[in-house]
Amino acid sequence: MSTTMVTDTVTVFSRxxxxxxxxxxxxxxxxxxxxxxxxxxxxxxPDAVGGRPALQWFVPGIIVMSCLFGTSTTGANLLxxxxxxxxxxxxxxxxxxxxxxxxxALKEAAPMFVQTxxxxxxxxxxxxxxxxxxxxIGLLILAVFxxxxxxxxxxxxxxxxxxxxxxxxxxxxxxxxxxxLAGMLLPIDGAPGWLRFLSRLNPLSYVVDAERALFNGDIVxxxxxxxxxxxxxxxxxxxxxxxxxxxxx
Amino acid sequence: MAAIxxxxxxxxxxxxxxxxxxxxxxxxxxxxxxxRDLDLDVRSGExxxxxxxxxxxxxxxxxxxTTLLRPTSGTAEVAGYDxxxxxxxxxxxxxxxxxxxxxxxxxxxRDELISQGRAYGMSKAAARAKAAELIAxxxxxxVADRVTSSLSGGQRRRLDIAMGLIHSPVLLxxxxxxxxxxxxxxxxxxxxxxxxxxxxxxxxxxxxxxxDEADQLAERVIVIDHGRLxxxxxxxxxxxxxAGDRISLTFDHEHDARRAVARAAGIATxxxxxxxGSNIVxxxxxxxRLVPKLLRSLDDAGVxxxxxxxxxxxxxxxxxxxxxxxxxxxGGVPVPPRDSIESPTSQxxxxx
Numbered sequence: 001m002s003t004t005m006v007t008d009t010v011t012v013f014s015r016x017x018x019x020x021x022x023x024x025x026x027x028x029x030x031x032x033x034x035x036x037x038x039x040x041x042x043x044x045x046p047d048a049v050g051g052r053p054a055l056q057w058f059v060p061g062i063i064v065m066s067c068l069f070g071t072s073t074t075g076a077n078l079l080x081x082x083x084x085x086x087x088x089x090x091x092x093x094x095x096x097x098x099x100x101x102x103x104x105a106l107k108e109a110a111p112m113f114v115q116t117x118x119x120x121x122x123x124x125x126x127x128x129x130x131x132x133x134x135x136x137i138g139l140l141i142l143a144v145f146x147x148x149x150x151x152x153x154x155x156x157x158x159x160x161x162x163x164x165x166x167x168x169x170x171x172x173x174x175x176x177x178x179x180x181l182a183g184m185l186l187p188i189d190g191a192p193g194w195l196r197f198l199s200r201l202n203p204l205s206y207v208v209d210a211e212r213a214l215f216n217g218d219i220v221x222x223x224x225x226x227x228x229x230x231x232x233x234x235x236x237x238x239x240x241x242x243x244x245x246x247x248x249x
Numbered sequence: 250m251a252a253i254x255x256x257x258x259x260x261x262x263x264x265x266x267x268x269x270x271x272x273x274x275x276x277x278x279x280x281x282x283x284x285r286d287l288d289l290d291v292r293s294g295e296x297x298x299x300x301x302x303x304x305x306x307x308x309x310x311x312x313x314x315t316t317l318l319r320p321t322s323g324t325a326e327v328a329g330y331d332x333x334x335x336x337x338x339x340x341x342x343x344x345x346x347x348x349x350x351x352x353x354x355x356x357x358x359r360d361e362l363i364s365q366g367r368a369y370g371m372s373k374a375a376a377r378a379k380a381a382e383l384i385a386x387x388x389x390x391x392v393a394d395r396v397t398s399s400l401s402g403g404q405r406r407r408l409d410i411a412m413g414l415i416h417s418p419v420l421l422x423x424x425x426x427x428x429x430x431x432x433x434x435x436x437x438x439x440x441x442x443x444x445x446x447x448x449x450x451x452x453x454x455x456x457x458x459x460x461d462e463a464d465q466l467a468e469r470v471i472v473i474d475h476g477r478l479x480x481x482x483x484x485x486x487x488x489x490x491x492a493g494d495r496i497s498l499t500f501d502h503e504h505d506a507r508r509a510v511a512r513a514a515g516i517a518t519x520x521x522x523x524x525x526g527s528n529i530v531x532x533x534x535x536x537x538r539l540v541p542k543l544l545r546s547l548d549d550a551g552v553x554x555x556x557x558x559x560x561x562x563x564x565x566x567x568x569x570x571x572x573x574x575x576x577x578x579x580g581g582v583p584v585p586p587r588d589s590i591e592s593p594t595s596q597x598x599x600x601x
Contacts, residue, residue: 008368015364019355085349086361089412092315092345093368094337247319 008096012103016077017110031115034066035122041185042126050187052216055128060138060211061184063116067146068179068204071108072171074150075157078104079164082157091246101242105150109143131217137224138214145207145231151238158245182208206230264420264452265291265314269323272309272476283309285476286323291454293419296446298467299456300564302576306476307456308348311424314454315345328420341369344418348425350405351412354398358389358408361397362415369416376415383411387441403434410441421445423455427462435459439466460564460576472568479571484564491570492562493520494536496543499556500527509554512546536561 020027038059045054081087090100116139120130153171160166179185181195182204188196199205210227218224267289274281284306291297299307312318314327316336325332328342352361359380366376384393387407392400397408406426413421423442427435439462445451457463463470464484472480472487480487500506506527513522513531520533533539536559547554568576 011364011367015353015356015360018360018364019353022357081353083349084352084354085347086351086353088317088347088349089345089351089365090368091317092340092343092347093365094340094370095368 002096005096005099008099009103009106012090012095012099013106013110016104016107020107020111027111030070031111031118034062034115034119038062038119038123050183050189050212052212053127055123055126056216057187057212059119059123059128060215061208063112063119063215064142064182064204064208064211065179065184066115066119067109067112067142068149068175070112071105071146071150072153072175074105074108075153075155075160075167075171076164077108078154078157079160079162079167083162097243097246098239100246101151101154101239102147104154105147106143108150109146112146113139113143129216131215131219134214134217134219137219138211141207141210141214141224141228141231144228144235145204148231148234148236148238151235151242155238155241155245158242178202178204181205184208203230203234262293263290263326264293264295265289265325265327265454267314267323267325270310270313270320270325271322272306272313272318273321282476284313287476287478289325289471289478291452293452294446294450295469296442296453296467297455297469297471298463299454299471299473300458300460300463300568300576301456301473302458302574305473307458307473308424309476310473311422311454311456315343315422316340341416342419344413344416344421346409346413346421346423346426348428350397351409352397352405354396356397357395358393358397358400358411359384361408362393362411365412366415371416379415379417380411383414387411403430403437406430406434406438407441410438414445417449418451420452420454423453425456425458427457427459435462442466458576460568464564470564472564472571474568474572480567487564487567488562489534492566493532493534494539494562495560496531496533496536496540497556497558497560498529498531498543498554500529501553501555503527505552508550508552509547512550512552513543516542516546 042055042058045058047054049057051057078087081090120128120135124130156170157167160170181188181199181202183189183199184204188199188205191199206223206226207230208227210224210230213219213221213223213227267287270284270287270289271282272284274283287306287310289310299310301307309318313320314325314332316332316339319333327339330338330342332339351365352358362380362383363373363376366379367373371379380393384390387410389404389407389411392404393408397405400408410426413423426442427438430438442453442455443466446453455467468483470480470482470484470487471478480491482490498506498509500509503526506524506529509529510522510524513520513529517531517533517539520531522532523530531539531543540557540559544554544557565576568574
C-alpha cells in the first residue's frame with residue numbers, strides 16, 4: 001500500500017467515523033446488542049462445545065458474528081450517499097479507489113472492536129479466559145476479513161444502484177447461511193456430510209476456527225494459517241471486485 | 250499524493266480539448282447514443298454554458314470530462330491530462346459540483362469541507378483555513394457547524410460550491426447548478442460564479458436548461474441536442490445569427506400595412522415579413538438600427554405608424570430555429586417550425 005493510499009484511507013475512515021464520534025449514542029445500542037444475545041444464548045449451551053468449555057468456544061464466534069453483521073452493512077450507508085450525491089463528489093476527487101472502500105469498511109468494523117472489549121469484559125466474570133496476544137492477532141485477521149466483506153457489501157450496493165430493497169434482500173439471504181455454515185452458533189462437527197462439505201467451502205468457517213484457536217492461545221497452527229489465508233483471499237477478492245465496480249459504474 | 254498546485258500545464262492555454270467524444274448506453278437492449286462525436290475546445294478563463302433540453306447529453310459530456318464516465322470512443326484532455334489515461338491528475342486539477350448535494354446528510358458542513366480538502370491532498374491546517382474562508386465568503390457562518398440535513402436548499406447548494414472550491418481548482422464544472430433553487434438563490438448563485446471568474450480567473454463549464462441563465466451568465470453558449478453540438482458562440486452572436494429581432498408595427502388601416510410591407514422589404518433585405526390585418530411583423534438582425542430607418546422611410550411615404558415594438562430574440566428562439574422545438578417545453582414536445590429551417594433530427598430519436 002502506497003502512502004497515498006494510507007492517507008486516503010485515513011481521510012475516508014475519519015470522515016465516515018466523525019458523525020459516530022460526535023454522537024456516540026447512535027452506536028451504543030448496536031454495541032450492547034450481542035451482550036443480550038450472549039446472556040440469552042449462553043445459558044442454553046452445554047458445559048463443553050466442540051471440545052472446549054462452552055464460553056471458550058462461543059465467545060470468539062459471537063465476536064466474529066458481530067463483525068459480520070456490522071461490515072456487511074457497509075454498502076447500506078453507501079446507498080444513501082449514492083442517492084444524495086456525496087459518493088459522486090468523492091469519486092471525482094483524487095482519492096484512491098481502494099481507499100474509498102477500505103475506509104468505509106473499517107468504519108463499520110471499528111465499533112465492533114469496541115464491542116469485542118465489552119463482550120470480553122462481560123464474560124470474564126463467568127469464567128471466560130482470554131489469551132491477550134492471541135486475541136490481538138485474531139482481531140487483526142478479523143480486520144482483514146472485514147475489509148473484504150465490507151468491499152463485497154460496497155460492490156453489492158453499487159450493483160443494486162439505488163434499489164435499497166435489493167441490497168437488503170441479497171445481504172440477508174447470504175448472511176444467515178454463511179453464519180450458520182461457519183459453525184458460529186452451533187458446532188458443525190456432528191452435521192451430515194453435505195453440510196460439512198458446504199461449511200468447508202465457506203471462507204468464514206476458516207476465520208471462525210482461527211479466532212477460536214487464537215482466543216485460546218493456540219497461535220502457531222495450521223488453523224490460524226487457514227483463517228489468515230481465507231481472510232486475505234476475501235479481502236483481495238472484495239477489493240478487486242469493488243474497484244472494478246467503481247470503474248465500471 | 251502531493252498537494253496539487255494550480256499548474257501551468259498548458260502550452261497554449263487550452264483547458265479542455267475533446268475530439269470525437271462519444272458515449273453509448275445500452276437501455277433495454279437498445280443502443281442510445283447519449284453523446285456523438287463531440288469536438289470541443291475551451292480556453293483557460295472561459296465561462297461556458299452547455300445548453301440543451303433534458304437528455305440532450307450535457308451531463309453525459311460533463312461526466313466524461315470529469316472522469317466519472319469512460320468515453321465509448323474519442324479522446325478528451327482536461328487541464329492537460331487525458332481523461333482515461335491520467336484520471337488522477339485530471340481529478341486533482343478540477344472541481345466538480347454535481348446535481349446532487351455533495352455533503353453527507355449526517356455530517357456538518359465544516360467537517361465535510363475539511364475532509365474534502367484532505368481528499369485533495371491539502372494539509373489539515375490548510376484545509377481548515379480555506380474552509381473558514383469559504384464559509385465566510387459564501388455566507389455559511391451560521392450553519393457551517395450544523396448537520397447538513399437541517400440546512401435549506403440554498404444553503405446546501407452554497408455548501409456544495411464551497412466544497413467544489415476548497416482546493417482552488419483551475420477548472421470548475423457545475424452540472425445544472427441552479428435546478429431546484431428559487432429565483433433569489435439562483436441569482437445569488439450566479440453572482441458567486443461571476444465573482445469566482447472575476448477574482449480568480451477560474452475556467453467554468455456549466456450545464457443548464459435555463460435559457461436566461463445561459464444568456465446572462467455565460468460568455469459562450471454551446472447548444473447540444475440529441476448528443477450533438479449544434480451551435481457554439483456568444484449568446485449575442487447566436488441570437489443575431491440564428492434568430493434576429495422581432496419588430497412589430499401597427500397601423501390604422503390595412504392598406505397602410507400593405508404599403509409598409511413593400512417599403513420594409515426594400516430596407517430590410519432578407520428579412521422575414523408577415524402581415525396580419527393592420528399589423529406587420531419583421532424578423533431581422535439588428536432590429537434597433539433598422540427601426541429608425543424604417544420609420545423615416547414610412548414617414549416619407551406618408552404612412553402613419555401608430556405603434557412600434559422591438560423584441561430582442563431569446564436563446565429559445567435560437568434553439569427553436571436550430572431544432573424546430575422549443576426549449577421551454579423542456580425539449581419533450583415538438584412544435585411546428587415557425588420558419589423554413591428543418592429540424593436536424595426526428596423526434597423519435599430523442600433519448601431521455
